[in-house]
Amino acid sequence: MGKTSIEWCHYTFNPWIGCTHVSPGCEHCYAEGLASRVGGTWVTKGWRPSGQAIERGKLAVWGQRTPRLFAPGEYLQQPHAWNRAAESAGERRRVFVASMADPLELHADSAVARLQHEYRAQLWQLLKTTPALDWLLLTKRPENAKQLLPVGELPNLWLGVTAEDQRRVDERIPILLQLPAVKRFVSYEPALSAIELRPYLSGPSSSLEWIIAGAESGPRARSADLDWFRSVRDQCTSASVAFFLKQLIVNNKKRSTPALDGERWTQVPQSPLPVRAE
Numbered sequence: 217m218g219k220t221s222i223e224w225c226h227y228t229f230n231p232w233i234g235c236t237h238v239s240p241g242c243e244h245c246y247a248e249g250l251a252s253r254v255g256g257t258w259v260t261k262g263w264r265p266s267g268q269a270i271e272r273g274k275l276a277v278w279g280q281r282t283p284r285l286f287a288p289g290e291y292l293q294q295p296h297a298w299n300r301a302a303e304s305a306g307e308r309r310r311v312f313v314a315s316m317a318d319p320l321e322l323h324a325d326s327a328v329a330r331l332q333h334e335y336r337a338q339l340w341q342l343l344k345t346t347p348a349l350d351w352l353l354l355t356k357r358p359e360n361a362k363q364l365l366p367v368g369e370l371p372n373l374w375l376g377v378t379a380e381d382q383r384r385v386d387e388r389i390p391i392l393l394q395l396p397a398v399k400r401f402v403s404y405e406p407a408l409s410a411i412e413l414r415p416y417l418s419g420p421s422s423s424l425e426w427i428i429a430g431a432e433s434g435p436r437a438r439s440a441d442l443d444w445f446r447s448v449r450d451q452c453t454s455a456s457v458a459f460f461l462k463q464l465i466v467n468n469k470k471r472s473t474p475a476l477d478g479e480r481w482t483q484v485p486q487s488p489l490p491v492r493a494e
C-alpha cells in the first residue's frame with residue numbers, strides 16, 4: 217500500500233483495513249481476499265488490530281463484529297513524502313482512500329467506531345497539510361457522509377460513490393450530489409448491469425465530473441457486457457464528463473485501460489488547484 221498499480225491514482229492510503237459487505241458489488245471483494253491471504257504480515261509490520269484479528273493464522277477483519285486493523289504512525293506520515301515528491305515533480309498527484317476499507321464505515325462496536333473517528337480526524341489533518349495531493353475518497357456508504365465528513369470544504373477532497381447497478385446509481389448518486397466536495401465521481405466497478413446515468417450527468421443540479429468503469433476480475437468474476445461500457449462512454453461524452461475505462465476481461469484475461477472500439481479512455485478531470493499553495 218502506497219504507490220499503486222491502480223490506473224486512476226498515484227497512491228492508495230488506508231487509515232485502517234477491514235469492512236463489511238453492503239451491496240452486490242462487495243460479493244467478491246478484492247480487499248477481503250487479499251487481507252485473508254497476506255494480512256497477517258501487516259500485523260508483524262506494526263498495523264494494530266482493534267481486537268483478536270488472527271484466526272487460524274489468517275487475518276479476519278471482514279464482517280460486522282470483527283476487529284479492524286489500524287495503520288501505524290509511520291504509515292500515516294508517508295503522504296508528506298508524496299506531497300514533497302509531487303511538488304518536486306511540479307504536478308498534483310491523486311491518492312485513493314481507501315483500497316482496503318470503506319472510509320465512511322461506522323463499525324457496530326462503539327470502541328472500534330471511536331477509533332475510526334480518530335483515524336478519520338487524522339486523515340482530514342493530512343489533507344490540510346498535503347496541498348499538492350488530491351485525495352479521492354470512495355465509499356459505498358454516502359448516507360454516513362453528513363455525519364462523518366469534516367465541517368467546511370477541503371479544497372483537495374474529491375468524493376466518489378461506487379454504483380455497480382441501477383439501484384445503487386439511484387440510491388447513492390443523489391446523496392453524493394448533495395455533499396460538499398471540489399470534485400464528485402462515480403466508480404462503476406464491478407459493473408453488474410447496464411446503467412442509466414443521464415439524469416445525473418447534466419442539468420442544473422448535476423456536478424458529476426468523472427466516471428470510472430471496469431469489469432469484475434478474479435476467478436469468480438461476473439461477466440459484463442461490452443455494450444454497458446459503450447453506453448456509459450456515450451453518456452459521458454454527450455455530457456462532457458470525463459470517462460476512464462479501467463479494465464475489461466478479454467479472452468478470460470484482465471486488460472487494464474483497454475481500447476473500446478479502437479480508443480483508450482483514460483480521461484481524468486483537472487484539479488482546479490495549483491501544485492503549490494499560493
Ligand code: SF4
Nearest residue numbers: 235236237242245317
Ligand atoms: S465496501 Fe468495498 S471494501 Fe467494503 S466489503 Fe464492499 S467492496 Fe469490500
